[in-house]
Amino acid sequence: MATEVRVPSLGESVTEATVATWFKKLGDAVAVDDMLCELETDKVTVEVHAPVAGRLDEIVAPEGTTVGVAALLAQIGAAGAAPAKLNEGAAAKASAKEGKMIDVMVPALGESVSEATVSTWFRKVGDTVAQDEMLCELETDKVSVEVPAPAAGVLTAIIAPEGTTVAASARLATISEGEGAGTPVPAQSQTSGEQVPSAGPTEVKVAAPAKDVEDAPAAKKAMAEAGISRDAVTGTGRDGRVMKEDVAKAVAAPAAAVPAPVAAAPRAPVPASDAAREERVKMTRLRQTIARRLKEAQNTAAMLTTYNEVDMSGIMGLRNEYKDMFEKKHGVKLGFMSFFVKACTHALKEVPEVNAEIDGTDVVYKNYVHMGVAVGTPSGLVVPVVRDADQMGFAAIEKKIAELGLRARDGKLSMAEMQGGSFTISNGGVYGSLMSSPILNPPQSGILGMHKIQDRPVVVAGQIVIRPMMYLALSYDHRIVDGKGAVTFLVRVKEALEDPRRLLMDL
Template sequence: MSTEIRVPTLGESVTEATVATWFKKPGDSVAVDEMLCELETDKVTVEVPAPAAGVLADIVANEGETVGVDALLGMISESGNAGPEEPAPRKTEAPAEEPEATDAGGETMPVMVPTLGESVSEATVATWFKKEGDSFEADEMLCELETDKVSVEVPAPAAGTLTKILAKEGETVEAGGQLAEMTSGKGGAAKPAKSEEAPAASAPASSGGKDVEDAPSAKKAMAEAGLSADQVTGTGKDGRIMKDDVAKALSATKSAPSAPAAAPRAPSPADDAAREERVKMTRLRQTIAKRLKDSQNTAAMLTTYNEVDMTEVMALRKQYKDEFEKKHGARLGFMSFFTKACVHALKEVPDVNAEIDGTDVVYKNYVHMGIAAGTPQGLVVPVIRDVDSMSFAEIEKAIAEKGKRARDGKLSMAEMQGGTFTISNGGVYGSLMSSPILNPPQSGILGMHKIQDRPMVVNGEIKIRPMMYLALSYDHRIVDGKGAVTFLVRVKEALEDPRRLLMDL
């Protein structure tokens, strides 16, 4: 009896992923829920557990291949790996004696653009791994394409020789378009001779001279950082370079002592040009830039500001934080106060918690709060669902758990979608004032900033108070100025007198 291993749900709007690493090989025994392989999307890493116990009989999608949701990755069987052993010898036997082999005829075949995913109609040719005249085996990677969301590696449809490249690096190709022409039947015979020469030629392209393909996300990260593969130590299977390896190498490079300065001399434009590096933006980075600008162009975004005296919240936290942590097992931070204050204000100004859908306004009778969190890979916004029905302790536990999963890169796509309002705390990085950008289709985002002691006039006297600037960016198409100001004033009032939260005032 065989059990299929299929691609799990990757999250809303994510239709495909790249097979990054197989932890098992055909013939290995596996237990139920044991990790079989790891997939990479443009945002998160997804681990695929074994759906049943048995033996990994076959791997259908190899490392580096792009797969869609519910696509077949492999098979698990209780009868061992007899299935995948049959095709392996046929690759090494003489092609002329295999009448059923299609790669022995020497016919011209097209290399086509694979399915790019729903709503993705074009891609850019990023890298050709083979040049005209090179031979290869079936499923060996020929080139890599970049789309708006993910990198797509194009495998060889059969063993053969690359005869003509039709779409060169940097060119844009349509879904279903032709990339190159190949002649089948020559790659299988030429491969053994080529494999003896390959190590010397491929050594600079991979860490330690290993003939492995690095993760697509790692290649893009190296290109953006200006690092070569020999500057990064791969921790993946067979020395494969992963995205985290690039981050570590970049961090080590920044922390290394600078070289002694050269002797002063007259600068020249040529010297500056020699020290510059021009790297083409990846399609993913271009899409991020485009969508951020689209957010400004689509929404009538406006920001209103206020300031809050944090004296009462800080005193309340100082008084109860030890008892709170002892009882609930979670630290009492400021985020639960701000979350509660925002929920309180959203009830009074529901427009800030609504969104525009065509010519309709969709009012949300619930609050799914997005909490922006910084990670080594960048800013992510995990969503705490139904936060309006949660206690202070439940909010603090959820924020701590989501924050840890974000830093570990374990958030799923589902955990970062569906938010109705967002809080961004730039104060942890020292920001005194900023204007946050909306996260469409949300209509509001609250920016928190640094708590700083400032002289304030209190009852006619100058007092030193811990003050924080607040910024609310909102979509003026749906939220009027009065509603935005009212929202921010209600947040300010709730924080300056937390008892109002208990009294629902």
């Protein structure tokens, strides 16, 4: 009969811990009081010892798992018994007091997306959760993915804490199904009088304060054996603790055959008084991807920008005249973006190289317009795509942009909705930008920047008048688009916007 090894008492007000290091592996023979693993909390480090002699049959909570008080860590069987596979059936097993265990898995992330990062846990170990309640949020290179609870019950273990990179279909947590199920079991059952197997003798050591984080003992031993300093290792554990695998990576790094990328210039020294008032936050995967792609665009494309200005009075007058009728008939407001999309699709037909892309030594001309519309979100800039925008009317464009914009702000865009764009429009004017040079969205060859509408004096028919003017900026890849083509494109957009009747007559 197997003996359970459970999380011991962690101290007053401490309700959860992280499994830092396993000192025994599956199938190892253990003696009474052998140290099996080490747990870490914000306050203390706890060593868990074997309560009986035998063989380590099952490790339920691997390194990095967040566990609650009295949660099951492992099982020790008789010395002659065959060991189980690591974690196999752990979620399906349940004690009489725990109920059925349900795995929380990484959901489908979209085509070609193989991993994600756990950005936020909205529930902690021991919380009662309802079915479909949001447990955590994952971040991929493009989208945020919400993970709902597959069943009602109690969150008994968090296997992938915040900051963990997980593969598609990986296990994130476990839920003990049923009302009140999975509540941490005390050392002595008060209802039946049955004795719960003790987790064995424990040794509690007070850890260093948060500003002086205590590294895992196994990591300290590994650093001493390898002869490397603590400064040479980057910790990935809680609060920057160095774990055993971090030391292994640091030792292997100098021997890597692949040359490391050129590092950014080191940060200038900061006075201690200023450092104490700073906050360091890891970049999200979305922000890292934005940074990488924008820098790639600068490094690979021969990027140039040409400018013009457009008198918006024609569009504004047309919009004011028909906006109420438009909204009543189509159920959506008539904005400026549909005019810009239509103007660009007309201009792209005349200057098709702006809608093309370079593929090696080939130029790929596209006989369609998939219009990317840049949208600012709390997580960063995303570019959902209005497909076949050249075949859509004003109402269809406005409805699609409104739908994609809402989904972008809610973090619910799919990968498919942000791929395949052939040209992009970015509206910095909504934030008050008067003039800017947009960066290409590779592999596209053109991007139009809209800006703030501002009343300015202009000369019309020899008279100085006040008109609502907007600066337009077209950034383009000079490898494929010549200056003549770029200027022609922007002039055609200007003409269509200043005389919207041209759009209706396909001129």
